[in-house]
Amino acid sequence: MKSLTTKAMIALVLGGVLTLGAFLGAFLWAGVPDFGFVRTAEQVDSVRYRGPFEQTIDEARYLGNYVGYRVEVVGDGGQTFRGELTSADEDSLTLETDSGAVTIVAPALESATVFGSEYGRPDWGQKIFYFHVPVAEISFIVFAFAAFYAVRFLMTRNREYDTKQRVSMEVTLVFVGLTMATGILWTKAAWGVWWDWEPRLTTYFILTLLVVAYFVLRNSVEDEERRAVYGAVFSILAFIDVPISFFITRLIPSNHPVIERGGLEGPMLISFIVAQIGMIALGYAIYQLRMGEVQLRDRIEQAKTLLER
Amino acid sequence: MNPTLEEVYSLVLTQWPLVAGAYGLLWAGMVVYVGMALKRLGALSRQLEVLEAAVARRSGNE
Helix, strand or coil: CHHHHHHHHHHHHHHHHHHHHHHHHHHHHCCCCEEEEEEECCCCCCCCEEEEEEEEECCHHHHHHHCCCEEEEEECCCCEEEEEEEEECCCEEEEEECCEEEEEEHHHEEEEEEEEEEEEEECHHHHHHHHHHHHHHHHHHHHHHHHHHHHHHHHHCCHHHHHHHHHHHHHHHHHHHHHHHHHHHHHHHHHCCCCCCCHHHHHHHHHHHHHHHHHHHHHHCCCHHHHHHHHHHHHHHHHCHHHHHHHHHHHCCCCCCCCCCCCCCHHHHHHHHHHHHHHHHHHHHHHHHHHHHHHHHHHHHHHHHHHHC | CCHHHHHHHHHHCCCHHHHHHHHHHHHHHHHHHHHHHHHHHHHHHHHHHHHHHHHHHHHHHC
């Protein structure tokens, strides 16, 4: 029991140090990729500055987004006006030119070219990925261990494997919960919605329901032997969803990003790998802590039995 | 702050509450779960020590 707790504490400290290091690396060392762009009327000093932009628009109503920008308007008679756009709607647009305000009605507009500055829009939501992906990976790995122990239990009927399988499922539940929580917030940051029924999210949601159903099933069976057998069979069947959820983004069209070889480099890759190793250590620590707790409870029961004799 | 710069920041910082929320949930979840497990482990260890001492005393008496 002591060796279990020692292993757990070593893994806990290692995992804590590594995940903290990965967190600092992700925020202080790794850069932020661009996710689209931001446009402004005037240029400001910013490391995100990409350069000037110009865009030609041929309908007055689309110019409403560019009030305050410098524009060059060409009328249907070929005459040209340059100035700052002060208003624009579907009926007309107004320019402040050097010689005063000019209003052009929509049918008389041939084209308008907007001039401004463009900046890379930092994808801060990508920072969630450094921990969301490792947490999701650990949920898959621990579930694989649970399925392995379930098979071993069904082969040997050794109760130790049932305990290991149940504890593995508990750890899976923790990591599945953290994956869902971080994933929902990433979805909102990246896609602007809290949820989308796309393949990865749908299959992972099914996985979450299966893990919850496992505990509902176990708690609904009173007989210990039947509870262990049902739990083992259910966790093996539920595990089928893990490879489906993992590979589905590679097999059918999905909005969910996929990490590809060479997709990450330098500080981003190192922070990500450190976060993965740290999360493996934390997953192992949590498993060992829970196993230690189960073994302590068994020894307490044994001691009570001895005292009751 | 320059109004244009303010506009750039207002556009690019909209994701921060979600990033902070994700890390907050992640760390809080981990710390609470591990903290509760350690607390239970400590209580069980103390309980076991008392019981084992009682078993040892009884064995000595017999």
